[in-house]
Amino acid sequence: MSVRSEYLADLWHHRELLYFLAWRDVKIRYKQAVLGMSWAILQPLLTMIIFSVLFGRFAQIPSSGLPYPLFSYSALLLWMYFSVTLGLAGNSLIGNANLITKVYFPRVLMPAASALAGILDLAVGSTFLMGMMVYYGTGIGWGLLLAPIFVLHLFVLALGISMLFAAMNVKYRDIKYVIPFLTQIWMFLTPIIYPISFVPERYQWLLALNPVTGIVEGFRAAVFGVQPIPWDLLGISWGITLLLVVIGAVYFTATERQFADVV
């Protein structure tokens, strides 16, 4: 067996552990929170309300023909999953140093479990999105069936970047400070509070290089059905996503043998 197929076989062998680690993350996150899972709705909801007042009402930022709350909530839902996952998964190795130095398992399960655990929040937050869609009467069309594909895309992207960050974090603790700063800036470079059409056309390609752009724009187009799905943006996004996954996986596997010695 080649080294690579052995690695994959080992991953497959530990698939239940991935589930347990994700389950642990979910359990712990809301264990002592009075409001429990409702935080998964409250966070994007409160942010959406503020954005709707500031950017939708006062600044009159366009919203692709959608009610601004619906426009921003749908994107915030995805964005919050993405940024929370980068934070949790990026710190997952150093945060679980006791496990890494005491027991063997494929190390990639650690960031993967964090990324998987966040999906539940996203699902809970989505139920509220559907409620909003009914309220605003946008209707629920066939495009909604595509939503899981966008979530999968976002999961893969988050995992790829997290692999890189988590592995670098073991050696360079700067990463801990870089992640929140990066996600903060990144949000404004993603069409969340504004549509991509809001940006002058000659700069739109720059925004398209941000892989989250295609996911957010594609998700809104598919779910609300008011605009055609931007296949070009999605294609670029998948390309960059896969590139980041490869970079993340290569760096991760090249350094993971030293994790227990350094962490």
Next chain:
Amino acid sequence: MSESIRVENLSKRYELGALRNQETQLRDQLARMFTAPFRAKRPKDILWALKDVSFSIAEGEIVGIIGGNGAGKSTLLKILSKITYPTSGNVRTRGRVASLLEVGTGFHEELSGRENIFLNGSILGMKRKEVAAKMDAIVNFSGVERFLDTPIKRYSSGMRLRLGFAVAAHLDPDVLIVDEVLAVGDAGFQKKCLTAMEGLRSGGRTVLFVSHHMSAVQNLCTRGIWIDRGNMRMDGPTKNVIEAYMSTFAEASKGASDIAGIESRRGSGEARYTKVDILDENREQKNFIQPGDPVVIRMHFTASKAIAYPSFGFKLLTEAGALVTDTSIWHHGIPIESVGPGAAYIDVCFDALNLVPGRYYLTLGLSGAGSRLHDLIEHAVTFDVEAGSVYGSGPQIDQRYGPVFFPQHWDLKGLQGAGSGG
């Protein structure tokens, strides 16, 4: 018998500089990149935790790994468990390997006992179905039934330990790797662990066991491997290996032991023991200890800075490595606000040292405020209690009958009722 573990020319190198400042900053790395061409190359501080170690273990063998602190035992176990990787060499293992470097790995405070059983079992390599099937047995073994749905942050440390060990005892591996698990827990718990490991042996499983408890190694293992500063020193029947290992701890000292030169110590080094004198009640050097003699142990030390709330102490061990007593300033609750900097000594006075004839070791410890360890020297001092009268009459008593004796008298008055009086 077929082979269960094969280790070939295993070496592991650590760069000490990298270990000391573990948290490298990206900035430093960048700065180094730019200044590198202008700096003279400095030789790196290199430590070979293991050097060219080879052995093979057959199925069903129980092997004890012994050696001093920093000998490389833990590194070996970590490599065998795939937690860390060797710099060179090969390891091959056959069958399902479970390693227990700690009891209750991955336990989470907020989760209940039951949830932690699933999590811990899964981390140790059990399948979900397997844990579910063994749940009742695990719970029974742990003895925490009543608290199964309570978060383990409310458990006592003893309960946690029992729960962790209960999961481990049901792993059912082909190869079990155990590190010093027995060092924690009370005597009853240790006995339970030993019994469980005994069960593995009778089940034909391979066990690799690292411990400082020579008596545990002696009782459990059929074969011993002695690792000394990264090298394999000896491999053979447990008894021979333990004897050879223990005999290296200096010849029995007569009166004074100069320990300033001992390098295998742990701790900050802010204060270090330098010498131990064994004195009589008049504080004169004592070259000959007999059972029940008054003895003063004088521990000399130097401190490079002021040590707040120091605790001086020692462990007294038998030749077989069994603990006789562990005592210190802390155990006595004596408050010392500060000592040092400078050299000084402290006397531990025994009105009667009730040890039976035989050889004993002292492991010295010195800690400061917040249990910060300054100096720890395993088996720093060796001394003999010479043959002599223990009870004033009767046969020679030695360590077989227990290391300590209690002055006592036997009252025969009650025998007269049975008509045996003379």
